Structures are given as C-alpha cells and as structure tokens.
Amino acid sequence: MLKNHTYIGKANYNGQIYQGLHPAIIDEETFRKVNEKLAHNRLDRKPYKNKDCAGLLSKVLKCKACGSSMIHTYTLKKGRHKYRYYLCCNAQKRGYSECPVRYVNAQQAEERIIQILRGEVKNIKNSPHKADVEAILSPIWNTLFFEEQRRIIQILIQRADYDSAAKKIGIVINGIPERMEFDSNIKKIHAKGRDAQKRQLGQEPPVRKSLLLAHHLNTHLTEGKIEDLNQAAAWMGFTQSQLSHILGLLHLSPAIQTEIIDGDSKSLYAIPEYKLRDLSSKINWTRQSELWTEIKSTHS
Ligand SMILES: [Zn+2]
Numbered sequence: 001m002l003k004n005h006t007y008i009g010k011a012n013y014n015g016q017i018y019q020g021l022h023p024a025i026i027d028e029e030t031f032r033k034v035n036e037k038l039a040h041n042r043l044d045r046k047p048y049k050n051k052d053c054a055g056l057l058s059k060v061l062k063c064k065a066c067g068s069s070m071i072h073t074y075t076l077k078k079g080r081h082k083y084r085y086y087l088c089c090n091a092q093k094r095g096y097s098e099c100p101v102r103y104v105n106a107q108q109a110e111e112r113i114i115q116i117l118r119g120e121v122k123n124i125k126n127s128p129h130k131a132d133v134e135a136i137l138s139p140i141w142n143t144l145f146f147e148e149q150r151r152i153i154q155i156l157i158q159r160a161d162y163d164s165a166a167k168k169i170g171i172v173i174n175g176i177p178e179r180m181e182f183d184s185n186i187k188k189i190h191a192k193g194r195d196a197q198k199r200q201l202g203q204e205p206p207v208r209k210s211l212l213l214a215h216h217l218n219t220h221l222t223e224g225k226i227e228d229l230n231q232a233a234a235w236m237g238f239t240q241s242q243l244s245h246i247l248g249l250l251h252l253s254p255a256i257q258t259e260i261i262d263g264d265s266k267s268l269y270a271i272p273e274y275k276l277r278d279l280s281s282k283i284n285w286t287r288q289s290e291l292w293t294e295i296k297s298t299h300s
Pocket residue numbers: 063064065066067068088089090091098099100101102
C-alpha cells in the first residue's frame with residue numbers, strides 16, 4: 001500500500017492547492033503493478049529524440065587507439081529496433097582497418113561510465129558542482145531529461161576514453177587531477193533485453209508515464225530520498241507547476257488510476273496528458289468518474 005502521504009506537509013509544497021486533499025489509496029494489486037513497471041522501465045521521457053543524434057557521452061568519449069572523438073550514432077535493425085553505438089571518427093573517415101576500437105555499444109558504455117562516475121564523485125571534497133554531483137547520485141537521475149543528464153555529464157567529466165583491446169575505460173573527472181582506468185566490462189555483442197524494455201516504455205501511453213512518474217516521486221518523497229522538491233523539479237526539467245500537476249495525479253480515484261496503469265484500451269494512448277489535470281483537481285470521485293467517461297469517449 002501507499003503508506004505515508006505526508007509528503008505535502010513535509011515539503012510544504014503548493015500547500016494551498018493540496019490543503020485538505022489526500023492522495024487516493026490504490027489497491028495493493030495496482031500498487032504492485034506500478035512498482036513492477038517502475039522496476040522494468042527507466043523513466044526517460046524523451047528517449048533519443050534529440051535532433052542532432054547526440055548521446056550522453058558526446059564530446060566526452062574518445063577512442064584510446066586513435067585519440068579521435070567517438071560520435072554517437074545508431075542503425076535501425078528490422079526497421080524499428082535502434083542499435084546505438086559510439087563510433088571512432090577516424091574509423092568513420094578512413095575505414096575500419098585504420099582503427100582497432102571502431103565502435104562501442106552506447107548503452108553499455110553510458111551505464112558503465114555513470115557507474116564509475118557515481119563511485120568516484122562521492123570522494124570529491126568541496127566540489128564546485130555540488131548540485132550536479134547530488135543529481136547523479138540521486139535516485140531521480142533516471143527521470144531527468146536527456147539534455148539535463150548530458151549537461152551534468154559534461155560538467156563532471158573532462159574526458160573519457162575507450163580501449164577495446166585492453167577492455168579499459170579511462171576517465172578524467174573534474175576535481176580529480178589524475179586520469180583513472182577501469183575495466184570496461186563491455187561486450188561487443190549487443191544485449192537485446194534492455195533495448196526491448198526501452199521500446200516497451202516508449203509504447204506506454206503518455207498518461208500512464210505521468211502517473212508512474214507521480215508514484216515514482218511519491219515513493220522517493222515518502223522514503224525521504226528527495227528533500228527539496230524545487231530542486232527535484234529543476235533536475236527533471238520541470239517547472240514547479242508541472243511538478244505540482246504530476247503529483248496531483250495521485251489524487252485520481254483508485255478506479256481511474258487502476259485503469260490508467262493496467263488498462264489496455266487504445267483510447268489511453270489518445271488522451272492528452274493535460275486532460276488529467278482537470279480530472280485530478282476534482283475532489284469528488286463520482287464527479288471524476290463522470291468526467292473520465294467523457295474524456296475516454298471523446299478520445300476513442
Ligand atoms: Zn579509433
């Protein structure tokens with residue numbers, strides 16, 4: 001069950017709107033499904049839609065063999081499936097025979113470098129980028145906008161390099177003078193499972209993604225992992241009013257939440273996210289239910 005709903009008072013956030021309102025308690029089965037989806041899906045809301053095809057490690061990652069930059073790119077497999085990788089510029093320009101490294105799986109390189117970064121930034125005393133260090137260590141890191149994640153990576157990392165022969169990642173972190181080297185643990189073979197999960201999230205209806213994000217935030221708030229909601233809003237690239245709207249979704253009736261999280265109606269995909277705003281502001285669940293029926297019929 002959603003145990004503790006005192007976050008509003010604790011965070012003293014938008015108290016005027018929420019005074020006297022309490023988030024709906026959804027049933028155990030639905031809550032289990034929320035947690036299941038949260039566990040399976042990273043909550044990136046804009047997966048790789050960036051126009052310039054930038055990757056998290058663009059401008060940061062270099063090929064150890066050539067000293068060239070590695071650029072982020074992708075191929076489409078079976079028409080839809082994106083395989084993302086970082087490609088050595090030298091290999092791109094002069095051919096694969098010129099570079100032993102050639103390319104590296106983007107997702108695995110990103111995950112490994114973030115893992116290394118998390119381990120190392122903890123030890124930096126008096127970092128001038130305290131907020132960015134906190135952001136990368138925070139459980140909400142995965143909910144940040146891609147642009148915000150990339151900005152933070154570029155602030156924290158001076159440069160990184162990849163050596164496929166030695167299976168090493170080198171990294172120079174701002175605030176730590178010397179270059180450090182780590183095992184890369186990156187396989188050349190592409191791991192199918194993860195991208196399949198990402199694709200699955202991409203297919204979730206927008207209203208479901210928002211409600212999942214609301215529960216995700218609520219969980220962290222009740223566990224005390226987020227102390228400053230304004231800062232959380234900034235990290236996620238939200239304005240305060242957007243964040244307040246998202247948390248407001250917890251006031252939807254249990255029946256509506258269950259339908260949004262677990263329903264398979266096609267209309268869920270068509271309902272614009274903002275339509276839930278009016279709905280969640282209604283205190284009366286019967287009124288919510290009438291409006292919900294109306295919204296669904298206009299978008300079916
Ligand atoms: Zn190279």
